[in-house]
Amino acid sequence: MRKLSEVLRDWEAVIGLEVHTELTTLETKMFCGCRISHDDEPNANVCPVCLGLPGALPVPNERAIESIVMAGLATNCEVMRRSMFYRKHYFYPDMAKNFQTTQGPVAFVMHGHLDLEVPADRADERPTWASVAADGATPIERAADGSYVAPIRILRIHMEEDAAKMVHVGGAEGRIGGATESLIDYNRCGTPLIELVTEPDLRTPEEARLFMEKLRETFLALGISDCSLEHGSMRCDGNVSLRRRGESSLGTKSELKNLNSFKSLHDALAYEICRQAEVLEAGGVVLQETRHWEPSRRRTVVMRVKETADDYRFFPDPDLAPFDLTDEFVERCRARMPxxxxxxxxxxxxxxxxxxxxxxxxxxxxxxxxxxxxxxxxxxxxxxxxxxxxxxxxxxxxxxxxxxxxxxxxxxxxxxxxxxxxxxxxxxxxxGTDQMPIVVAGDRGLLQSTDTDALGAIVDEVLARCTDQARQYRDGNRKVLGFLVGQCMRASEGAGNPKLFNQLLVERLG
Amino acid sequence: MTSVDALSARQIAAGIAAGEFSATEVARAALDAIASRDNQTRAFLQVSEDLALTAAARTDAARAAGEALPPLAGVPVAFKDNMNLLGTRTTCASRMLESYESAYTATCVQRMLDAGATPLGKLNMDEFAFGSTTDSSAFHPSNNPWDIACVPGGSSGGSAAAVAAGEVTIALGSDTGGSIRQPASLCGVVGMKPTYGAVSRYGVVAFGSSLDQAGPLGRRVEDVALAMNALTAGGRDPCDSTSRHCEQDFLAHLDDPIEGRTVGIIPALLQADGLAPEVRVATQAAATQLADAGAHIVEVDLPNMANSISAYYVLASCEAFSNLARFDGVRYGYQEPGCATLAEQSSLSRAHGFGPEAKRRQMLGAYLLSSGVYERYYLAAQKVRTLITRDYQQAFAQADVLLMPVSPTVAWPHGAISDPAALYLADVYTISNNIAGNCGISVPVCLGADSELPIGVQLQGPAFADARLLTFARALERACQMEGAVAPSFAGRGGELR
Structure with a gap:
């Protein structure tokens, strides 16, 4: 495979991200009063609602809606005045009702953007020919040092509920196929999750990494999540496709999973771009598939091929009335933002x-x-x-x-x-103690003296002793100054300030 | 010696308060009535003797301690088996939930218990409330107490039969497209579908979430009003985000005169094909009786009602598909043994756990929600829903309540109608009320001139005019001879109170 920098000379990488963030800082789940805590005993934080028992009904958590509105305001999104929850159906036991409560065409917040400032040392992946932002209009101007700003549009942020955690025992690679037993922990089921979807505006793996970093910083500042990539409270899928330099139509994309660190996000995208380039340059076609990043082998492997779009039978959740967010509500959210x-x-x-x-x-x-x-x-x-x-x-x-x-x-x-x-x-x-540095440094004799009189006496003593070196310095050998400073430090048993010694020596030798 | 079936809820509570009999004696009388009658009606799926005697003992202890008794103290009630009640199974009359133990108590059930009622058990229904005969119960059909060869109607057929046979004083049912009002009509009892949101749905196993509403059945309008007081006490239920505050004293205006108020009739509905002549006559007679009581009869129109059945079966099937998706045998309910994969287990558990009508509705819903189809049917049905709601608003601008039939016919013999579509069409008078979220009530007015079986007529009111609806229902009841009627072959059989 060719190197990324070479590939990006000929191909434009079109990258979009889907970022799931669990609202871990909330007290309770999205539609019931169960505590949000994944560390407790399995199935300790469950009730008829999050277990989907017959007859149970969801009641929305208003704090979660405040959180998503704040996330939207922080990413320059428009707060949609009327939105509703939809049901997304699929049969799998990690979702107790066999449908996930999520949002439909209108999300709580939509149409935002983040301006991505790409510093000089992370700017070189973007080829110089890519000088217009993905909106097709905004020019990307490079500063003298090569840094640039790329506006990244955000399509929407919607609210949904998280699924339960499943553990498959006895099967290969922890998958359900071939497992002898499957365990389900519903503690996570019903945790409020916000999903941010970007427009395909990112052009380099480095931009994707920066975007994720910036998003994480923003959500951490808002205090809506602990944003742990490692523990999965913030999860990112990457969609990437290639097109020839100068083309405007989109290529076939693959979707990357298991990007649970900033490095994985970057490296998986870089690998996938190079892989797709190799396929296309050999005259092949990229298949629309979901691929899994294997960090140990530094490659992506096929999880499943999408031949037909899944039919989730979306329809408005009749248990949850549409939300009409008032100006007062939005302003209350804005006022709470740090x-x-x-x-x-x-x-x-x-x-x-x-x-x-x-x-x-x-x-x-x-x-x-x-x-x-x-x-x-x-x-x-x-x-x-x-x-x-x-x-x-x-x-x-x-x-x-x-x-x-x-x-x-x-x-x-x-x-x-x-x-x-x-x-x-x-x-x-x-x-880890309550000791003060100044006391410890004093006790250990580390405190450097800045008493010029005391240090001057040491300098005089050293110059009297090292007459050869003093002469060499006066003859123009400036390097010998370091030796003299070292002698002063030794004479002061390390307690003198080397900068001051330096200064005093130069004065006396000058 | 009187039988418990001769007493109203108010008389029972008053009798207990006055020490004429104890709650325990009432409970034992009800258990005796059930024992001697239910082998004929087959209204019950479970009789909760222990729960009943425990609740009755608590009422008696409260009285002994000198406490003021709640309004339904000691009144025998039973619940449709789609309502969760701790200590009972909630089966929805399905193999799927045959051994499912309630994990909590539904709000509507709890509120009846909080009002002092004695819980006698769980009542038969069409499987998951899909039907209008109770014949689709996976366990056994129920019989109409007025003629046990006939269906009691459905889906709350067990609720109507148990009340009509005097096995309990009040039963709760649920009504998604007429499932309280139609069996009430066929069994000659009062059955009320409150306004959508008036009674909490929490703990009632969902069929069509935007249409479902729990409500009471009784032999008197007053009993139904007392039950409404209990069901709305405490205001909106925080566990049901579609519920609304509508706590009030439904007895306060029960006997208000209706003089000068308006009753709307829809002439087109009375000329419809398939409306039995005796039902038409009974409905017209009811209009006359209300006019005699001083009401103005006005003609109104609900022009989009013709589309209500199509819209209803789209919306209700879509919601049913979604609501019943959770029954996959993984964590509870029927689980097919010996399956190799999860997919096989889910598929076969559903194939063998659900009966034919439940499968038919879910397959219909799954089809209607699939992409490409959804836009043509579901969205079209939602538009019809908007039109019907608007029709009602215009009609209620002209009339305080509307009067119409409940069922086009009286009760029919088991198995006489086997075509599902024919049964769907019989819902024409009740369905649009659920679509619009209004309130409706079936009031027994007479026995059919031809059939000698009960006929109920329906009053419908605008959303949250439930108290007004009860006032008109009471006016109609006063004019008829059906108040408190127990089906003749059951009246006084067993259930004697000391």
């Missing part, structure tokens, strides 16, 4: 003088952003970029740092009392 990552990033950048990249890293993770803002409030403004540095480059290695510890380590680093390496050592000690 600051979104994009706005937060811009604010961090302008308020604290951070780079947009650092600001973006902090703004994208609600917990990190909260920690940052809390700690920043206790620091002087000029110290805040150091705090950002700590949070981005140091803190991630330690799971349990408190805000006060972060404030303390930032202050120490800002006044050069510790090197970065020493800060890492100190944080390793205080992590």
């Amino acid at each position: 600051e979104l990552p994009d706005a937060k990033r811009e604010r961090f950048a302008s308020q604290w003088g951070l780079t947009r990249r650092d600001a973006g890293r902090l703004a994208g993770d609600p917990d990190l952003a909260r920690l940052f803002e809390g700690a920043a409030a206790q620091l002087r403004p000029q110290e805040v970029p150091t705090l950002a540095n700590v949070l981005i480059n140091l803190a991630p290695s330690f799971g349990a740092l408190t805000m006060l510890q972060l404030v303390s380590i930032t202050e120490l680093l800002f006044r050069d009392a510790l090197t970065f390496a020493q800060a890492r050592e100190v944080l390793g000690i205080v992590n």
Whole structure:
């Protein structure tokens, strides 16, 4: 198979995503009062409604509808004033009623978009000839560094209920075929799920990955889900087809499943694009099929071929009256929305003088952003970029740092009392305790002196001892300065600040 | 010595409150009446003796403790077997659910119990409420107490038969296209289909969710009104998102005069082919009786009613297909033994668990909902639904209630009509009421001049005018000689109260 970069010179990859997100932060399921918790004993959180017992009726969870409206507002969607639930029929025991309650042609929110900012280091998959966005109108202009912005349209976000979890025992690969026994856990059945469907506007695997990252950041900020790809509370299917450069009609697509990490999403799409190119270039045809990503073997394999469209016998659910969402309801949802990552990033950048990249890293993770803002409030403004540095480059290695510890380590680093390496050592000690970095660093003798008089005495002592090196420096061998700084550090037993030693040596030797 | 069947619900509750007899004695009398009558009517699928005696003992204990008794204290009631009641099976008269134990209690059942009623058991029906004879019960047919060679009607045939034979004072039925009103008419009792949303559907096994409505059957309008008080007490049911608050005292205006109020009749309906002359005569006589009571009779039209049967069988079959999809034998209900695959197990469990009519309706629904077909039928039927609803609005702008037949004929002998389509057509007078979500009631007015079998006439009212409907029903009842009537060959047989 040819490499992705070569394939994308000749072919345009047309990619759309379907993203399912479980609203895990809600207390109760979509249509009943059962607790949402997948960790409990199997079938602990069930009732006549989510078990589909005869006579049981669904009652919609208003909080779930608030969540989907917020998701829609955050992705620039239109809130549809009247929408309803539909029944989608298929016979499988993971859906207790043998139909899934989902939405029909009109979803709660529709017709949105996200502007995808593709940074320079992730921009090179997109061929330079692809210079118009998928709407056919918006030009994609590259910045000097190659970064660009691509608008990605969102077709709809609709609400549905999740299915039960099935475990097939004794069969091959955990499939039902050949299994001797199948176990069903209905704890997950009825969990509210929102499905976002993009238009096929993505053009590279990297854009798909960025889109997912951005969506996850947005939903995390809204607090509507824990958004765990690993545990399946956020799941993504990718649809991809190829067409020759310059063509406008769509090719046959395949649908990719099991994309349970950002890397899998990227790599599976990259593989599939190359595979389809190989098929097409050999004169073959791409079949409309569902393919499964095998991360260990780095390939997609056929799950099933779609010869005919499934007939789900959709029709409006007569147990659930149509929803007429009022302006008041929508405004209440809007008022509950927190600051979104994009706005937060811009604010961090302008308020604290951070780079947009650092600001973006902090703004994208609600917990990190909260920690940052809390700690920043206790620091002087000029110290805040150091705090950002700590949070981005140091803190991630330690799971349990408190805000006060972060404030303390930032202050120490800002006044050069510790090197970065020493800060890492100190944080390793205080992590998970209530000890303060400044105390630990002091106890361990790590605190670098910034007392110029005391350090000056050490410098004088070293220069008196190392006369050869001092002469070499004066003769123009600047490299020898490092040796002299090292001597000073040794003489101070590591307690002096190397930058200050450097400065004092240069002064005295100059 | 009086038989319990001679007493109204109010008399029973009052008698218990006054200490004339105990709730336990009433329960034992009802059990005795069932024991001596049900072998002929075959109205019951289960008699819940333990539940009845426990509930009665509780009522007696409450009285002994000096507590005020609830309005239906000790009144013998029974429930159509599509209503969940803890401690009983809910079979829907189907092999599919033959051994299905209720996992909870339906709201409408619970509200009757909360009003003090004594639960005597579960009543026969057409399988999953598909039918108008009760002959499609997977277990046995039920018989019309006025002539046990005849059907009691359906699908709530067990409910109507049990009340008509005096086995219970009040029964609950469910009505998707006439399933309370038609058997009430054929058995000579009062049967009310409340406004859609007035009574919770939670716990009533769904047939056509947008059409189904539970309601009471009794031998007196007053008993039905008392049951409506119980069924709506507490307001809307949070477990049924289509239910509405309509709690009120339905007795308060029961005896209001109808003088000066208007009753609409639809001349075209009375000229329809297939309407038995004795039913036409009885309906016209009822109009005269209401006029004699001071009502104005006006002629109105429901022009789209001719399309109601087609629309109904599309909508109801689609919903039935969907609602019955859950019965696959995986977790409960009939499970075909010895199957190799899930698909085989589901298919054969359904093939052998459902009877012919249940399969016919589901296959029809599955076809009508398939892509390409859905647009032509389901969407067209929804448009007809809108037109019929609009017709009613116009008719009710001219008349307080409408008067019409319930069934084109009196009860017929078992097996006399075997063509399903002929049975579907007999639903013409009742169906459009469900389509529009209005309220309707069948009131027994006389015995047929030719058949000597009961004839009921139907009153229909606009949505949430259930109390008004009962006022007119009571006016009609006063003018007729059928109040409290027990089918003659059963009256007083067993069930004596001390």
